[in-house]
Amino acid sequence: MTRRDGILLGLAAVIVAGGLLLAGDAGFGGADGKALALVRDLAPGYEPWAVPVWTPAGSLEGLLFALQAALGAGVIGWIVGYRRGRAAAHRDDAA
């Protein structure tokens, strides 16, 4: 991690945290859900013709999203670690 990357990540964190602070106690419902409410508004007679095969409870949904992120982050960490380790081994061989 270089300093520049640290600054970029910090900036991304500030932008997200800034939204959180500026919007106050707005509730932060999902935009997908708000679009759904808008559909109901525009077409009150519309009946969805399929339902999700399975709907997890709220906390379980959060866990599954966290798992998805963890899986991705784990793979990225493994790849970077693997390449660093290999580069270090090459340096040792050369020395």
Place this chain on the structure above:
Amino acid sequence: MHIMEGFLPATHAAGWTAAAAPFVAWGAWRINRVLRDHPETRLILGAAGAFTFVLSALKLPSVTGSSSHPTGTGLGAALFGPSVMTVVATIVLVLQALLMAHGGLTTLGANVFAMGVVGPFVAWGLYRLVTGVGAGMAPAVFLAAFCGDIATYMTTSFQLALAFPDPVSGVTGALAKFLSVFAVTQLPLAVAEGLVSVVMMNLLRRHAAGELALVPAFLKEARA
């Protein structure tokens, strides 16, 4: 950009599925070819796919008081071409439809078209354009990821407006309404996605430069 299960009329759902399917097939063929020609790039492909996994799992708060997901497809589209990310987005969207009740199987085609086709194509086009005029890697990746993210949500808004036009102001009126839900919320999140994508690209350049040079985007540059 998840249109919920059952929330597109059957004809629209079928139409978007038919529109997205060839891109998924093309992407699968492209992945096969890239990995056959340069098997070393599987490491980078894995990283790009994993990056999409992370970003599309995050539900981030925005200034509007709503929260939404980044897409994470721009970086991979810049490196491997857009159709490869169609496949990655399809995998993510199938998992989220089956396990998290986000999106759905009937709306999968529409959601793949937004997140896996339009977003990646816009990202890839911008990356080529910006690097083509000689600008640096960082602005190219930033713009690609930012615009890919925004384009995905504009597509979703358009898909919903087409299916549910406003009784008074028609498709255009509905589009304005759906954009007001998605676009402003997405702006800061897309900026954050752009910044994080640049960091990911830097990480790959520093630690996997050898493999990165064999990725389609850089092979093209080397040949040019």
